[in-house]
Amino acid sequence: MKEPIVNVGIMFEEVINFEFHGEYCCESTGATLTGLHTASFKEGKILYDNQLFDVLVFEPTNYNTDCVELKDVVIGINFHWERKENQQFKGGLKLIVENGKLTAINQIGVESYLTSVISSEMSATSSPELLRAHAVISRSWLLAQIEKNKSLEETSLYQSTFRTDDELIKWYDREDHTLFDVCADDHCQRYQGIIRQNDAVALAIEATRGLILEYDGKICDARFSKSCGGVTEKFENCWEPVAHDYLTVLRDTPEENDFEDLTDEATAEKWIRTDPPAFCNTHDKEVLSQVLNDYDQETTDFYRWKVTYAQQELSALITKRSGIDFGEIIDLIPVERGTSGRLIKLKIVGTKRTMTIGKELEIRKYLSTSHLYSSAFVVDKSGNGSVPESFTLTGAGWGHGVGLCQIGAAVMSSKGYPYDKILLHYFKGADLVKRY
Structure with missing residues (x-):
C-alpha cells in the first residue's frame, strides 16, 4: 500500500482569498501563479480571474518548499474560542462549489497531513511517546474514515437522524462530508497547516510512518x-x-x-x-x-x-x-x-x-x-x-x-x-x- 492522498475541507465561504508562496500551476488555465488571488461564488460557479469555473485545482511546482496561505480561516467552529486566522498549507489547493459557497480543499499526503494534525490537536512540545501514540491513532482514524467514505458511497440506507413527534436522536460523523475526506476542525481532526509544526512532531510521524x-x-x-x-x-x-x-x-x-x-x-x-x-x-x-x-x-x-x-x-x-x-x-x-x-x-x-x-x-x-x-x-x-x-x-x-x-x-x-x-x-x- 502506498501513502494515500487525503482531501481536507479547510474553509467554506462565498469569497476566498489565498496567497501562493512559491509557484503554483492552475490545471484549468495552465497559468503559473504566485502572490495574492481571490475566488468568489457567482451563479452557481467559481468566479476567478474574470472567468467562471466548476472546479479549480492549483498544484505547487515544488511540494517541499511551496505553500498556499488561506486568509481568515475559521477555527473552533461553534466553540467558545471560535476565531479566524491565516493558515499555510503544503500540497495542492482545490476549490469547489458546495451549498451556495466555495469550499477550499487541501490535497496532501497522509504523513504530511498528520504532521499538522498532531501539532494542531495538542502542543508540539509534547513528550515523544505521547506524540507517537497520537500519530498512530490519527493515522488509523483517517484511513478508517476514507474506507468508510467508500462504503457510504455504495449505499443509500445510512441514517444519522431519527425523529418522531416527541423524540429526536441524531449523531454527527463522517456522513456529513461527501465531497472531501475530512474537515479541518474539531468535527474531524484539527488541521491548521504548517504554522504550529516542529521537529519533534516530524520525528514522531517518521518513527511511526x-x-x-x-x-x-x-x-x-x-x-x-x-x-x-x-x-x-x-x-x-x-x-x-x-x-x-x-x-x-x-x-x-x-x-x-x-x-x-x-x-x-x-x-x-x-x-x-x-x-x-x-x-x-x-x-x-x-x-x-x-x-x-x-x-x-x-x-x-x-x-x-x-x-x-x-x-x-x-x-x-x-x-x-x-x-x-x-x-x-x-x-x-x-x-x-x-x-x-x-x-x-x-x-x-x-x-x-x-x-x-x-x-x-x-x-x-x-x-x-x-x-x-x-x-x-x-x-x-x-x-x-x-x-x-x-x-x-x-x-x-x-x-x-x-x-x-x-x-x-x-x-x-x-x-x-x-x-x-x-x-x-x-x-x-x-x-x-x-x-x-
Whole structure:
C-alpha cells in the first residue's frame, strides 16, 4: 500500500482569498501563479480571474518548499474560542462549489497531513511517546474514515437522524462530508497547516510512518477526546449503533476493569459528584500544556465541572439551539446513560413542549452556546415554584469519552509508559500493524 492522498475541507465561504508562496500551476488555465488571488461564488460557479469555473485545482511546482496561505480561516467552529486566522498549507489547493459557497480543499499526503494534525490537536512540545501514540491513532482514524467514505458511497440506507413527534436522536460523523475526506476542525481532526509544526512532531510521524491500529484485520476507527472523566464510553453510544470491541468501557487507571455500572442513575450521580482518581484527573500544568493549545487552556475545569443557568437564560438557549420553543423549562430528566455516565438520551420538559433528545453531542449542543463539555452531568434545580428559577449542571469529562483520552495519555507518558502501552490501554485487543 502506498501513502494515500487525503482531501481536507479547510474553509467554506462565498469569497476566498489565498496567497501562493512559491509557484503554483492552475490545471484549468495552465497559468503559473504566485502572490495574492481571490475566488468568489457567482451563479452557481467559481468566479476567478474574470472567468467562471466548476472546479479549480492549483498544484505547487515544488511540494517541499511551496505553500498556499488561506486568509481568515475559521477555527473552533461553534466553540467558545471560535476565531479566524491565516493558515499555510503544503500540497495542492482545490476549490469547489458546495451549498451556495466555495469550499477550499487541501490535497496532501497522509504523513504530511498528520504532521499538522498532531501539532494542531495538542502542543508540539509534547513528550515523544505521547506524540507517537497520537500519530498512530490519527493515522488509523483517517484511513478508517476514507474506507468508510467508500462504503457510504455504495449505499443509500445510512441514517444519522431519527425523529418522531416527541423524540429526536441524531449523531454527527463522517456522513456529513461527501465531497472531501475530512474537515479541518474539531468535527474531524484539527488541521491548521504548517504554522504550529516542529521537529519533534516530524520525528514522531517518521518513527511511526504507516503504522496503524488494527482489530480483526480491519483498521480501527480510533477515536479520541480531551478527557474521558475517568471511564471511557462505548462507540455505539455516541455514533451509529455498531459495536467495536476495541472501543469499550474501561477505567482510566492501571486497574482498567475497576469500574461501576454508570448506566445506573444513582451510581452515575454518585460518580459524577465525586472526584475519583484517574490518569486524566490532573492539574499538572506541565502535563496539560502538552495536550492543550493556548485556546484550549482557556478551559480550566474539565475532569469535573459545573455550569449554572437562570430560567430565562436556559429557555432562550434551548430555543435558539434547537429551533424548538419549549417555553419555560420545567425539568431536564436523564432517560438513558452510557458506560461513562454520559447521557445518551435526555428528556426536556417545558411548559409548551416535552421532547427526548440524543445522542451525546446533540445534548451538548442544546445546553451550551457552543458545546457543553460533555453529556456526563447531573441536574440540580432551585426555586420554590413549579417553574425552577435556575438549573445547575455538574459534569464529568471533556468530549465524547470514546477511545484515547488525550489528557490521560499525557499523564501516562509522563509516568514512563511507552506509546504502544498507551495505545493498548485505550484500544483493547487491537494490534499495531505497518500498512506502508
